Amino acid sequence: METELPPRHPEAPAPGTELGPHYAKCFGCGEQPDGLHMRMVAGDGLYLDSTFKVLEAHQGAPGLAHGGLLVCAFDEALGTTAGTFLRRPAVTGKLDTDFLRPVPVDSVLHIRSTLDGVAGRKVYVSADGRLDGPEGPIAVKARGLFVTVKLEHFAKHGRASDIAAVTANPSMLEVNP
Numbered sequence: 001m002e003t004e005l006p007p008r009h010p011e012a013p014a015p016g017t018e019l020g021p022h023y024a025k026c027f028g029c030g031e032q033p034d035g036l037h038m039r040m041v042a043g044d045g046l047y048l049d050s051t052f053k054v055l056e057a058h059q060g061a062p063g064l065a066h067g068g069l070l071v072c073a074f075d076e077a078l079g080t081t082a083g084t085f086l087r088r089p090a091v092t093g094k095l096d097t098d099f100l101r102p103v104p105v106d107s108v109l110h111i112r113s114t115l116d117g118v119a120g121r122k123v124y125v126s127a128d129g130r131l132d133g134p135e136g137p138i139a140v141k142a143r144g145l146f147v148t149v150k151l152e153h154f155a156k157h158g159r160a161s162d163i164a165a166v167t168a169n170p171s172m173l174e175v176n177p
């Protein structure tokens with residue numbers, strides 16, 4: 001199947017809009033105490049600009065970010081990129097990451113994530129993470145394949161108590177404006 005560049009969904013947030021968390025309990029963008037607390041702003045094309053400040057709890061080696069948590073930040077940025085510009089939820093199928101430089105605690109990773117194309121339900125996305133500024137050196141690069149799913153995917157597979165909680169309080173699922 002051929003890959004196409006989709007149009008920006010007409011209901012995608014306007015360029016410059018800061019996105020709210022897609023789920024209050026999300027480790028990447030929600031309110032988890034040791035979560036990544038990522039902030040994301042819609043770009044004027046098919047891209048998002050995100051920031052992730054590396055905190056004490058995110059260490060893998062002394063003073064350095066854990067690689068798995070860096071992958072988490074990219075998973076979040078790439079999944080949100082797919083979901084925001086297509087206005088459909090998409091889950092990670094595959095995620096490739098290149099670690100080019102160590103990322104110290106207290107640094108801020110600036111991630112630009114771009115929707116590169118779609119082929120049926122497959123969504124191709126990629127991102128660069130730069131250290132301490134949008135023009136800083138690239139520390140991490142990632143490419144992902146996400147697969148769009150219906151909302152039933154979450155209802156079918158999610159833990160029943162959490163599904164019940166969001167059903168009772170849909171504002172927990174404040175999907176990006």
Ligand SMILES: CCCCCCCCCCCCCCCC(=O)SCCNC(=O)CCNC(=O)[C@H](O)C(C)(C)COP(=O)(O)OP(=O)(O)OC[C@H]1O[C@@H](n2cnc3c(N)ncnc32)[C@H](O)[C@@H]1OP(=O)(O)O
Nearest residue numbers: 022075076079080083084087088089091092093094120147
């Ligand atoms: C309402 C509006 C909202 C708007 C705003 C939303 C914002 C929303 C933000 C969310 C932000 C989340 C950020 C964190 C994102 C996670 O962390 S998601 C959690 C981690 N991922 C998962 O749990 C996924 C687990 N895997 C699965 O559930 C299933 O394997 C999948 C991925 C749904 C695919 O299963 P399926 O539906 O049966 O589809 P299937 O036919 O197998 O695959 C479809 C196509 O994808 C391909 N594919 C699937 N997996 C792979 C793979 N690993 N490698 C290569 N190709 C693959 C297949 O080959 C197939 O290709 P074609 O045949 O069409 O060419």
